[in-house]
Amino acid sequence: MKLTSRALLLADGAARFLMAHWLLIVGSILIFAAAALKWIYFAFSRHPVGYQLPLLAKLGHIPHFSILSYGVVGIALLTLVLFFIWRSATYLALSAVAVLIALWIAAPCQIAFTQPSLLSRLVVEPQELSIIRDFSKTYLPTDYGPTEEYPRKFELNTLWDRFLTAYSFFGLGWYCFGIGSLLIAIHLVTRLPAKERMNALKLSAVPVGVVIILLMPSLIGQYYFTKACIAQAQGAKEKAITFYRRAMWFDRWRAEDINIYAAIGDLKRVSPSSKDSPEAHISKARELKEATQYDLALFELARAAEWGGAVASVAKRESARTRVEFGTALYRGGGIGAAVTQWEQALAEDPLQPHEVSFLIGRGNYDLGRYQAALDALEDALRFSADRPTRANAYSIAGDCYARLGRDEEARSNYNRSLKEQMLVNFWAMSQLTGN
Incomplete structure (x- = not known):
């Protein structure tokens, strides 16, 4: 009886604790889990988890x-929050949580406004992957496995467009x-006395301030970009060029946008x-590329x-992108x-x-009979890729290379790996393994 009553008391105490702290418990579990879950989804590259995404x-x-x-920083801050709660320092715990929320909001803002190379990667990879998809459908053996579709074009003209684009890749x-x-x-807010809750809301200034800091340079750049577009439409060429350059100075995305350089080039080419x-050379190159005169565009x-x-x-x-299309x-x-x-020149010309x-x-080296060179290139693709259809096809090509080299055991191993990546109606690997 004593054991039963003690068990009931423990169960009752645990239930009361869970009822009183379930928000804290669930929230803590989610933050710990976030460190091991995927934060960003790339079309081709490997997806970083929380402890791999640098701040x-x-x-x-x-x-x-x-x-x-x-x-890692999130778990460290959560540990600090739990310590402050244990010490009954609720306001300090709320301050640490405000930093957590600021980090959460800052992640898409950083990519949209301060990391143009990463945003460019996210946007370009679906376009490049579409080339792989079309190439595979046309030149590789039929594989009816499922493929994940990504939009090929993204609207990036305004700050809101860039934010939505960056946000769409988060996982x-x-x-x-x-x-x-x-x-x-x-x-934590519900644990505060009613009179102190309004003071606690002042901590919302932390995430708001972070957003303002990240957004302000791009906001100024957007202002000058808009003025440049208006000046260009009005025929004020020199003024438009000046505003474009100011937009590029404030906004790092504009400074790496080939369209801005082409627009300035268009204005300079028509100026007497x-x-x-x-x-001007970039503008001419874009014109030649659209006319599929790739060699002149590269020049x-x-x-x-x-x-x-x-x-x-x-x-x-x-x-580098032009060379991919040219190839x-x-x-x-x-x-x-x-x-x-x-x-190969595209890969050497631009490390990114x-x-x-x-x-x-x-695939090209395989067609040319350069089987070892093909294997080296495919190893590089497999090391960087997380796209299952591409990995399945890469393993199948590698299997064909090993078969041509007379290394049957390694060929079978690669066909099996292809099936693991894409088991559903992967006729290419299946037919090679069965000899049909």
Whole structure:
């Protein structure tokens, strides 16, 4: 009887504790879980989890553990919150939660407004992956496995467009982090006396201040960009160029936007007193690229890159993308060797070039009978890729390479890996394993 009554007392105490602190418990679990869940979804690259997404540094193509990551910093702040609650320092705990909420809100704002290279990666990868999809459907054995579709174009003209675009790539980890932080905040606010709750709301200035700090330079840049567009429409060429340059100075996204350079180039080319400029070469290159005169477009971009500075990196990045399209066009025309050369140059020219190009290089080298070179390129693609259809096809091509080299055991191993990546109606790998 004593044991039963003691068990009932413990159960009653546990139930009361859970009822009183369920928001805190659930919120804490969500924040801990967020560290191990995916925060950002790339179309091609590997998806970083909370402890891999750096708070200040740039995110690499292969995510790795970072001490100053959202997940690790979030857990550290949560530990601080729990310590303050244990010490009955509710207001200090709320201050730490305000920082947690600020981190949560800052994540998409950082990508949208202060990390143009990461936003560019997120936007470009679906476009590059669509090239892989079309290439695979046309030139590879039929594979009816499911593929995840991504939008090929994103609206990025306004700050709101950029924020929505960045937000659209966030995953479950980010949501868990935010919901957990809000639940803990609600728990702490309800524990405060009614008179102090309004004072606690003043802590909302922390996340608001973070957003303002991240947004302000881009907001000024947007102002000048709008004025530049208006001036260009009114025919005030010099004024438009001046405003475009101011927009680029304030907004890092504008400074890396090839369209801004092309717009300035358009204005300079029609000006009677225009001189040679990198923007004019970029403008001409865009015009030639649209006319599918890729070799001439690459020449103009090379001339723009010779000027050095920020425009050089932008020109090289555009040159790499042009080479990918040029290589694809050459492959379709039967110039496989020239296509592989263009793809390899694209990868060498721009280190930030999405590594799905390695998949194309691998297939091209296989067609040319360069099986070891194909395997090296496919290994690179597999190391960087998280896209299952691409990985399945890469393993199948690798299996074909090993089969051609007479290494049957390694060929079977790669076909099996292909099936693991894409088991549903993966006819390519199945037929090679069964000998049909």
